[in-house]
Amino acid sequence: MKSIFKIGLMALASVMVTETAMAQIGVPYIHDPATITKCDGKYYTWGTGGSALVSNDGWVWTSGARISVGAAPDMMQIGDRYLCAYSTTGGGLGGGHAGKIVTMWNNTLDPTSPDYKWSEPITVAYSENDEDCDAIDAGLLMTPDGRLFVSFGTYFGFIRMCELNPETGERLDSLAPDINIAVDCEASDIIYNDGWYYLFGTHGTCCDGVNSTYNLVCGRSQSPTGPFIDKVGRDMVEGGGRMFLGARDGYTGAGHFGRYIIEPGVEKVSLHWEADYYQGGRSTLAILPIVWKNGWPEAGFNIKDGVYSIESERRGYALELATEYVRLNAGRGMGGMFGGGAQSADNTVVPFQKLEDVIGNWPAGNIDVRICDYQFRPNQKWELVALEEGTLGTPYYKIVISGTNRALTAGPNKTVISTPEFTGAPEQMWSIDQLTDGTYRIMPKAAPGCSEPVCLISAGDSNASLGKFNMESDDCKWRFNQY
Amino acid sequence: MNRNFKSILAFGVLAVLCSCASKKAAVEENAAQAGVQYDVAPDRIANRNVEYDQYFVELDENAAPATPDEKGFIRRWLLLEPINKPNGGNTVFTDSYIQKELNKEYFAGQFANAAPVAGSTVEVESEAPRAGGRGGFGGFGGGQQAQQAAPATVKQTLKWHAIDSKLFNIKLIRFAKGVREDKNGYGLIFNAVTVINCEEDMPNVRLAAGSNSASIWWVNGEQVLSLQADRRMVADDGMSQLLTLKKGKNIVRAAVINGPGMSDMCMRFYNEDGSIVKNITITTK
Numbered sequence: 090m091k092s093i094f095k096i097g098l099m100a101l102a103s104v105m106v107t108e109t110a111m112a113q114i115g116v117p118y119i120h121d122p123a124t125i126t127k128c129d130g131k132y133y134t135w136g137t138g139g140s141a142l143v144s145n146d147g148w149v150w151t152s153g154a155r156i157s158v159g160a161a162p163d164m165m166q167i168g169d170r171y172l173c174a175y176s177t178t179g180g181g182l183g184g185g186h187a188g189k190i191v192t193m194w195n196n197t198l199d200p201t202s203p204d205y206k207w208s209e210p211i212t213v214a215y216s217e218n219d220e221d222c223d224a225i226d227a228g229l230l231m232t233p234d235g236r237l238f239v240s241f242g243t244y245f246g247f248i249r250m251c252e253l254n255p256e257t258g259e260r261l262d263s264l265a266p267d268i269n270i271a272v273d274c275e276a277s278d279i280i281y282n283d284g285w286y287y288l289f290g291t292h293g294t295c296c297d298g299v300n301s302t303y304n305l306v307c308g309r310s311q312s313p314t315g316p317f318i319d320k321v322g323r324d325m326v327e328g329g330g331r332m333f334l335g336a337r338d339g340y341t342g343a344g345h346f347g348r349y350i351i352e353p354g355v356e357k358v359s360l361h362w363e364a365d366y367y368q369g370g371r372s373t374l375a376i377l378p379i380v381w382k383n384g385w386p387e388a389g390f391n392i393k394d395g396v397y398s399i400e401s402e403r404r405g406y407a408l409e410l411a412t413e414y415v416r417l418n419a420g421r422g423m424g425g426m427f428g429g430g431a432q433s434a435d436n437t438v439v440p441f442q443k444l445e446d447v448i449g450n451w452p453a454g455n456i457d458v459r460i461c462d463y464q465f466r467p468n469q470k471w472e473l474v475a476l477e478e479g480t481l482g483t484p485y486y487k488i489v490i491s492g493t494n495r496a497l498t499a500g501p502n503k504t505v506i507s508t509p510e511f512t513g514a515p516e517q518m519w520s521i522d523q524l525t526d527g528t529y530r531i532m533p534k535a536a537p538g539c540s541e542p543v544c545l546i547s548a549g550d551s552n553a554s555l556g557k558f559n560m561e562s563d564d565c566k567w568r569f570n571q572y
Numbered sequence: 573m574n575r576n577f578k579s580i581l582a583f584g585v586l587a588v589l590c591s592c593a594s595k596k597a598a599v600e601e602n603a604a605q606a607g608v609q610y611d612v613a614p615d616r617i618a619n620r621n622v623e624y625d626q627y628f629v630e631l632d633e634n635a636a637p638a639t640p641d642e643k644g645f646i647r648r649w650l651l652l653e654p655i656n657k658p659n660g661g662n663t664v665f666t667d668s669y670i671q672k673e674l675n676k677e678y679f680a681g682q683f684a685n686a687a688p689v690a691g692s693t694v695e696v697e698s699e700a701p702r703a704g705g706r707g708g709f710g711g712f713g714g715g716q717q718a719q720q721a722a723p724a725t726v727k728q729t730l731k732w733h734a735i736d737s738k739l740f741n742i743k744l745i746r747f748a749k750g751v752r753e754d755k756n757g758y759g760l761i762f763n764a765v766t767v768i769n770c771e772e773d774m775p776n777v778r779l780a781a782g783s784n785s786a787s788i789w790w791v792n793g794e795q796v797l798s799l800q801a802d803r804r805m806v807a808d809d810g811m812s813q814l815l816t817l818k819k820g821k822n823i824v825r826a827a828v829i830n831g832p833g834m835s836d837m838c839m840r841f842y843n844e845d846g847s848i849v850k851n852i853t854i855t856t857k
Contacts, residue, residue, distance in 0.1 A: 220620045221743075221834075244804060245834050249618050252608060262608040267618035272741075273784060273804035273834055294802045297663055302802070314610050326616070327740065327838070328782055328806030 112340075112365060114477065114484075115150040117142060117374040120296075121161035121226070121276065124347030125359045125376070125481070126171060128198035132481060134347075134359060134374065135162050135173075142374060148479025150374060154200035156207065161226040161276060161345065164198075167237070171195045172258050173207070174227035174239050188224030190214040190241050192258035213260040214241060214251050214267060221246030222267075226345075228278035230286070231255070232313050240288070243275035247326075248290060250279075250314065270315045271325035274306070276345040285309045287386060288317040288325060289333065289346040299370050301342030301363035306330025307386065320385060334358075334388035339366040340375070343388070348379065349481065354524050354560030357482045358388060376482030378523035389523040391483050392569055396472045396491045398463050402528045402566035404550040407463035408471065408497075410456050410490060410507055415447050415466075442466050444492040458497065458505045458553045465572065471497070473569075476518060478534075485518035485534055487511050499533035503555035505545060519545075521569075528566035530558055624750030627743045631734040633690065637769065637853035638736060644840035644848035645740040645807075646766055646824075650688055650856045653730040654748045654760035656698040658723070659831035662802035665786035670800055674761065674788045674827040685793040685823050687767050687857050690734035700724040701756055732765075734856040741782075741805060741838040744828060748835075757835065762828040764837070767821050769853045774817040776844040779824070782809035783837040787828040791815055805836045814844060817852070 119136035125147075126133050132144045133153060137160045143153035156162075162175035177189045191210040199205060216224035223245040230238040230250075237255040242248035248271035252261040271277065274290030281287075287309045293302035308317035308325040316324050323329025334343040342363020349357045356379040365373040378389030399408040419439040444467040451468075463469055470491040475484040488497040489511055496511035497519065511517055515535035522530045531545040536555055543555040546564045558565050619626065631648075638648040655678055677683065679694035688694075700723065733751065737743070742764070745757035779796055781789055784805040789797040789812070796812035803809065828837050841849035 217620055219749075220622050222618065247618065265608045265610070268610060268612050269616045269618055273806075273836075292804055292806075294663055300663065312611065314612050315616065316613075323807055328804060328809070330806075 112367065113144075113148060113150050113374050113376060113482075114479075115144070116152060117150040118368075118371050119374045120361055120372045121345045122347065122359055122361050122374055123162045123164040123173075124229070124278070125349045125357075126164040126166055126198060128166070128171065129202075131199070133164070133198045135164065136361070137161050146479055147376070147481025148484055149477070159225075163227050163229045163239075163278070163347070165229040165231060167231065167255055169196070171198055172229065174213075174229050174258075176225035176227055176241065177210075178225070185218045186216055186220065186223040186245050187218040188216045188241075190224050190227050190239060192239070192253065194258060211257075211259050213239060213253055213258070214249070216242075222249055224249075226276045228276070228289075230279040230281070230313060232286075233281055236313065237261075238279065238313055240270065240277040240279055242271070242277060244273055247272055248274060248277045248288075250277075268314050269326060270317055271308075271330075273328055274325075274330070278346045278348070279313065280348045281313075282381065282386070283384070285311060285384065286313045286315075286317070288315065290325065290330060291344040291346075292330065293335075293342070295342070295344065295363070297342075297363070299341055299364040299366065302335075303342035303344040303363050304335035305333040305343050305346050305360065305388075307333050307346075309384070331385060333386055334360070334377070340364070341366075342372075343375070349376075351481060351522070352558075352560075354526070354558075355522050355530065356525055359482075378482070379525060380523060380527045381525045382527070389527065391523070392473055392486070392521050392529070394472075394474050395571065396470050397569040397571055398465070398469055399471055399488075399531075400463060400568045400570060401460055401547040401550070402563040402568060403547040404460070405463075406460040406547075406550055407469045408545075408553060408567075409459060409461050409466070410451070410468035410495070411459045412447070412451050412456060412468045415442065415450070417442055444490075448493070454509060455498075455500075456495070456507045458507055460547055460551050460553055467492070473521075476513075478518065480520045480522075483520055483522055485520055487517065488519050499536035499539075499543070499555060501537045503536065503539065503543060505553040505555060524560065524566060526566070528563075528568055530565060531567055532558070622746060622749075624746065627738055627746045628733075628735040628750070629738065631690065631736060631856065633734075635734070635736075635856075637855050639853055640840060640848070640850050641740060643740065644842075644850055646768075646839050646841075646854055647737040647740065647742075648766055648854040648856060649735055649737070649742060650690060650765040651733050651735055651742070651744075651747055652688070652694070652763040653728075653733070653751045654744070654762050655696055655730065656701050656726065656728065656759065657761045657829060658699055658702045658759035659829075662785045662831045662833065664831070665801055665803075665829060667798070667800045670786045670788060670798060670829060674786075674829060682763070683793070687765050687823060688732045690732055690856055693729050693731045696728050696730060697725050698728055700726045701754065701759060740807075741836045744784075744830070744835040744837060758830065758832045760830060760835070762826075762830075762835070762837075764826045764828070765856075766824050767855045767857060768817055768824055768841075769821055769855060770817045770819055771851070773819050774849070774852075776814045777817055777849055778814060778842045778844070779812040779839065780808040780810070780842050781826070781837065781839040782806040783826070783828045784833070784835050785828070785830045787826055787837060789839070790823075790825040792818070792822055805834075805838060807838055808840075808842075811842065817841070817849075821855075 121137040139155040141153035158175035194208040223243040237253040240250040247269040249267040276291040308319040319329035320331040340362040347359040364370040380389040472491040499516040500506040518534040546556040548554040678696040
């Protein structure tokens with residue numbers, strides 16, 4: 090709670106900084122994105138009307154090969170194939186409400202591959218023209234025991250679900266009825282986490298640009314078929330739902346949840362903003378961390394550009410340059426009873442130690458990095474600047490001592506050092522992923538001599554090093570704070 | 573819908589109802605025969621039948637008083653056949669808009685602190701529905717519709733229906749489609765009244781309501797809650813400040829406005845400690 094609160098304050102306090110860290114870059118224009126799916130090293134998503142985006146790194150997106158889908162497709166890798174579920178019709182808020190949910194397969198998502206061919210679409214669910222459901226916005230769920238479901242529906246009545254055959258993508262039992270799981274929302278998606286199924290839906294006004302109030306809510310159940318109950322005990326069939334994400338400064342209308350698990354402890358949500366103020370109010374793809382708190386998911390935060398302390402989750406000490414400690418010559422609150430300087434004569438502000446007070450004594454070359462008590466000294470203040478490249482959902486950052494170009498750098502033999510200049514080398518580019526517990530993982534793009542990914546770790550309480558990420562170890566976790 | 577029209581269509585409606593009853597029976601039969609069974613409550617099974625009687629029971633004048641349902645929702649209401657109010661989208665329902673439009677007097681006695689008589693009719697002059705019968709809706713998005721010349725008006729004769737809802741929420745769109753000759757469910761204002769009977773004064777309770785879309789709620793003539801904007805119905809979306817339900821009859825009135833899309837509402841009372849009020853009865857007079 091405390092860290093989330095701090096992070097929230099950070100976000101509020103940082104309105105003047107650049108916004109590049111919040112949004113995907115390139116041409117990430119899309120509405121109703123499918124769950125991001127990786128194939129042969131590339132990330133893909135598709136939106137309403139078949140618009141497609143593709144990315145080599147998950148941060149920079151370009152237009153991809155369109156596929157012939159109607160509204161709001163979803164995608165899932167099952168074995169070595171890819172299942173697409175989408176809706177063929179749906180008239181929207183005031184139109185007809187006849188819709189069909191169909192599925193189709195492909196062996197690859199790479200349109201340049203000779204294996205790229207979609208199978209014949211199969212209808213698995215439908216709504217008639219005027220019933221309390223509008224069969225659009227398909228969302229796929231694979232349960233831990235291998236059962237496949239699709240949920241669908243929009244504001245016109247119920248969100249419904251039915252079970253599919255995971256081998257064929259067909260409806261499992263043509264006689265089995267659809268099941269009502271929520272009401273008056275849309276863009277449903279169900280995920281499984283730690284014994285619970287979470288149903289996400291989108292409430293609010295869709296498709297109204299900067300005035301859209303689209304927002305993501307969820308409820309949970311221990312059965313994939315519900316009932317899904319929100320945090321205050323309301324059934325989602327009664328309109329219940331706990332907010333996962335609404336608007337954030339400059340971005341309105343979060344909609345169309347999709348989850349991507351990078352590895353245990355590192356999860357992302359894909360969604361669209363109805364309007365991205367920084368890109369003309371267009372609808373754009375967003376990828377943000379998922380944080381789990383007391384059994385409930387929340388949208389996390391990418392680190393915004395700014396100056397931070399970087400504190401270890403292991404002890405709480407702060408990352409710093411290993412430079413000579415320079416004492417401040419100021420008053421003591423204890424009246425000198427333990428020796429040392431005299432009590433201050435007045436209540437004037439004690440001058441903070443400034444960079445220019447100490448930098449002259451720093452070595453000119455590489456300087457080791459360690460972890461120590463945070464005293465907001467110049468060697469403990471790190472400036473983060475988002476770079477143009479990134480990984481899934483987060484940019485790489487330049488991390489330098491504030492006021493300098495002295496850069497945090499992955500050194501040889503899994504060491505961490507600071508080098509006098511940032512050159513843009515891979516060992517100076519750091520990805521920062523918020524973890525599911527709200528802390529952050531800090532990883533260099535490359536580390537000399539390391540063939541496997543490594544992250545910044547706390548070696549003991551006081552030393553920094555690089556090591557393999559382990560979500561179970563606080564040594565691998567960090568917090569960014571602005572005081 | 574007027575009584576003559578009902579008579580004319582009696583045979584046809586009967587045929588449709590029979591057809592729908594068969595359809596519902598088929599759904600239940602299919603569910604029973606399905607190879608895969610799901611452990612879900614019967615009301616979670618999808619029902620494609622949207623006929624009026626799937627949602628409402630019309631009451632006769634001797635209906636015994638009702639009580640709140642298991643979760644405290646009030647299902648007994650007097651519903652006035654809806655007043656035309658075409659809107660191209662629901663984003664126009666700002667605070668000032670709903671205060672103006674839902675406090676507009678369409679007929680004498682509209683704001684009287686008394687229950688209307690079931691089966692009685694009122695005459696109103698309203699805006700004519702727009703082409704297509706969908707409240708002038710033009711597609712996705714929600715921006716305000718283009719300004720037009722003064723809208724054409726029509727006279728409507730509207731009847732009060734005393735109903736019990738089969739669902740916790742009052743599916744207003746199904747009410748509209750069931751009682752209107754044009755079957756239009758969009759671009760409408762719904763007026764609803766119910767009578768809450770208390771054996772003693774009940775201080776410090778809250779009216780809790782949800783509506784699709786915007787709504788205003790009154791208790792004994794005093795406005796106690798408004799839900800502005802383009803809303804989906806959510807149970808307990810809004811709650812009034814603490815109020816007193818007095819001993820005897822209390823008149824609760826709601827007005828719900830909707831452009832295109834689903835429209836429904838739900839309402840219950842809470843005690844100050846968060847428990848649901850159940851020790852009341854509900855009548856229509």
